[in-house]
Amino acid sequence: MNPTISRLALRGLVGQRRGLVLVALPALLVLLAAVVRMLTGEPVSARLILVEVGLAVVVPLVALLAANGVLGPEIDDGSVVYLLSTPVSRYVVAASKWLTAAGVSVVLSSGGLAGAALAGGVSSRWVLGSAAAGAIGAVLYTALFTLMSAATRHGMIAGLVYALILERAMGSLLTGIRYVSVQSFTQRLTEPVADIDLPVADLGLGYAVVAAVVVLVVGVGAAGWRLQRFQLKGDE
């Protein structure tokens, strides 16, 4: 890990009002939970707000914005060559960048989910559970999306296709998707940690643990490997 790279990445991510876009999503989620609770006068449906909106949309999108924010713009405008020409291992570059993205999105995702759970007035088990789910999901998703933005100039779109089309649209139709879905791993890992029931199809806990570790290690590692073979290309 290289603290300087992480610090610069953090500044690029949240400096100059750019952090506002990142904060907007969790803030909206908390607001939604609060409004729904105020209108109905009773605790919100944890499954609807926390799982369907929070875990399925907010967590991946925050992770996507964060992971692309640390690497994407530099690759886009070509200034990444100055970073890569420093005598720092590319794996360390990738890991430091990922650390920033993961840190920011863990704070925002688990904070946002827990905040929404509190505002929605669900049981304290769910508050803990949603914070855990947000943190686990953020770490895994950022690893995957860091790889995507290192691998292609269109990392944002690749990540959207993965999170929205593969996991959300097709995952609900084709149950086999659960074996390659970070969403399912997150839910499966959260269940024993926080002792809550999540709507995850049967997926072995052992498989989920192994798959999560693989996503993490391969995601960050392959991002470093891609940076080692980085070639500057023009826009299209």
Added chain:
Amino acid sequence: MTTEDRAGVIHDIGYRPYRGPRVSRWGIITGLLRHGALSTFGFGRSGKAKVLPFALLVMALVPAIVFVGIISFLGLDSELLNYAGYQQVTSLFVIMFVAAQAPVLFTRDLRSGVISLYLARPLGPATFALVRWASLVAAILAFVVTPLVIMFVGGLAAGTDVGEELPRWLVAMGGAVLLAVLLATVGAVVSSLTTRRGLAIGGSIVVLLFGLGVTAVLQEVGNEQGQETAATWLGLLSPFVLVDAVQHGLGEATTSFEAPPDDAATAAGMLLVALTAAAVGLLLLVRRYRGKGSR
């Protein structure tokens, strides 16, 4: 040597000004419009740039082709061809198309700085911005209308009744135009405000997709609490819900959402508010380009 010899001599090395035909202002506008609409689909760009728009278009066409197939092979009745509700079925693909392709027109020249060259030309910032917006509208319109046309023509070929289908189809086509205008405005404003492509895509996704989800949840809750009017007006938060409401209220189309307006007056009011919001968005867009042009 005399002084006359040392003085510089201007040689005529044959530079010539452009003496060919010059297109009119209208010619510039149509040229820019065509270029913008085509480059949204990747024409005139690399092969890779065509992959995403066409992949999304194909995915958005699948349900239409399946419906036509069911009607022609199983001979079910034409109620299956729900033109007005089609954009709600494929909303994810439409949103992704807008989010991914709006930055093509609105972020790249603003970021790289070539925009000041464009804006120095006779067209000027305001017209340039509006023409760019119009080309995005045209591209989105092509995206949302194609499945409707396939369903309509396919349905006719499978033996549905023109007199029955045509009014419903025309309502859906009107809805598609409204949807294209609203989505293009959202995409254009979001992408021109941020000069980073990733952020522009993410921002449009947040506004459109999250707006749709939140509206659906809030309408459901509002209905349960007996706040039908409030729930109906919440439809303004998402272009998809709004178009559905207008189609239902003014065109008597079947609705896909929880809280459609009961009467035409409410729907007309919602339409008016939405168009006002779009106009404000366009003003923002023009102001943004004016600011860039004066620099």
